[in-house]
Amino acid sequence: MVTVALAGATTGFGLTMLRVFHHLNSEGIKPYKLVLLSRSAQPEWSAKGIDVRPIDYANHSQLTTALGDVHTVLSVIGGDAEAIRNSQLALLAAAKEAGVKRFAPSEYAGTSNEGIDLYAGKAEVWSACQAVASKTGMEVTSFQCGLFMSIFATGTPKPPTPIGLREGAKTGEEEALAGLRPWSFVLNMKAGTADLPGHGTAPIVLTDMRDIATFVYHALSLPIWPEVLGMRGDVKSFREMIAIAERVQSRKILVQENTVAKMRAQAEEDPGKVFYNQVRIALTEKWAMVPDTLNQGFPELKPTTCEEFVEKWWRGVEIGEPSWGEDKSFM
Numbered sequence: 001m002v003t004v005a006l007a008g009a010t011t012g013f014g015l016t017m018l019r020v021f022h023h024l025n026s027e028g029i030k031p032y033k034l035v036l037l038s039r040s041a042q043p044e045w046s047a048k049g050i051d052v053r054p055i056d057y058a059n060h061s062q063l064t065t066a067l068g069d070v071h072t073v074l075s076v077i078g079g080d081a082e083a084i085r086n087s088q089l090a091l092l093a094a095a096k097e098a099g100v101k102r103f104a105p106s107e108y109a110g111t112s113n114e115g116i117d118l119y120a121g122k123a124e125v126w127s128a129c130q131a132v133a134s135k136t137g138m139e140v141t142s143f144q145c146g147l148f149m150s151i152f153a154t155g156t157p158k159p160p161t162p163i164g165l166r167e168g169a170k171t172g173e174e175e176a177l178a179g180l181r182p183w184s185f186v187l188n189m190k191a192g193t194a195d196l197p198g199h200g201t202a203p204i205v206l207t208d209m210r211d212i213a214t215f216v217y218h219a220l221s222l223p224i225w226p227e228v229l230g231m232r233g234d235v236k237s238f239r240e241m242i243a244i245a246e247r248v249q250s251r252k253i254l255v256q257e258n259t260v261a262k263m264r265a266q267a268e269e270d271p272g273k274v275f276y277n278q279v280r281i282a283l284t285e286k287w288a289m290v291p292d293t294l295n296q297g298f299p300e301l302k303p304t305t306c307e308e309f310v311e312k313w314w315r316g317v318e319i320g321e322p323s324w325g326e327d328k329s330f331m
């Protein structure tokens with residue numbers, strides 16, 4: 001049985017990945033031995049049969065020992081920029097020494113990390129992965145999924161479905177966010193506003209977070225890992241998303257276009273809006289048009305479309321008049 005270790009899977013997207021992996025494994029589709037690397041004990045997961053290994057990223061020999069029998073390491077480490085850089089470099093160094101065969105760093109975004117300050121550490125980690133790969137033959141891959149579709153979930157008042165209840169979600173919003181912090185990126189479904197990058201016509205890959213986890217689970221069985229494993233839930237521009245939102249919510253969305261110069265100025269003026277604007281600028285350059293490698297490899301997987309997601313979380317919701325509120329761009 002192949003041993004797969006997840007690092008950084010106790011909150012956020014990683015927790016969704018762990019839950020989906022555990023569920024698919026328990027369905028017996030293709031069982032892997034799952035190891036959870038965490039900075040703290042996780043009795044809840046130990047009780048479910050997951051091999052929890054508490055680790056300290058500053059302790060190289062302990063980390064290396066923890067990876068002794070591990071074939072594949074999936075990092076979904078988040079936190080801040082420093083954690084993304086330092087903890088992943090430590091994890092990679094230990095994986096190299098332990099003879100790990102496959103390593104996927106915490107990428108899960110667009111086609112590159114250039115031009116996004118928060119992702120500078122990711123870029124460094126990816127270069128280090130490539131260096132280890134060429135030196136040792138370790139296979140490394142960048143899983144790319146575009147934007148998380150959960151950005152359209154923030155504010156839904158719907159109750160959880162059986163999937164959320166299985167996972168312990170108290171509200172539909174918690175289920176729909178799947179670990180993403182409540183965040184309305186560009187299109188605010190609750191307020192009814194869209195703060196577009198450019199004219200909002202650039203195509204964007206958007207993927208449901210549980211579908212990302214499912215694609216990655218299937219990717220574990222690929223005979224070879226190429227350097228990029230892309231996946232597409234759906235491809236839509238924000239203009240197309242506005243049309244879907246208007247149809248499902250039966251109201252007009254308030255729209256504001258932003259030139260690249262305006263977004264650049266916003267990033268310079270407000271440190272809290274650097275990431276938001278750098279990603280929006282990248283979107284106008286088709287940053288989120290990641291390849292569909294895993295869709296091609298696993299055509300039986302039918303990921304959620306944007307239309308299905310918006311229908312599920314916003315159809316029938318009583319909603320007021322659209323309003324920009326105080327902050328026009330970011331909540």
Ligand SMILES: NC(=O)c1ccc[n+]([C@@H]2O[C@H](COP(=O)([O-])OP(=O)(O)OC[C@H]3O[C@@H](n4cnc5c(N)ncnc54)[C@H](OP(=O)(O)O)[C@@H]3O)[C@@H](O)[C@H]2O)c1
Nearest residue numbers: 008010011012013038039077078079083087106109147148
């Ligand atoms: N494409 C998109 O739209 C999108 C949106 C959001 C996030 N993402 C990406 O998804 C990935 C996960 O992000 P997230 O927001 O879900 O992560 P997160 O919840 O902030 O953190 C995930 C895990 O990282 C570990 N961690 C936190 N601080 C750490 C530190 N200082 N040292 C070592 N480990 C630490 C923790 O695991 P333990 O406590 O168990 O060790 C935590 O459970 C990132 O690559 C992020 O860029 C993509």
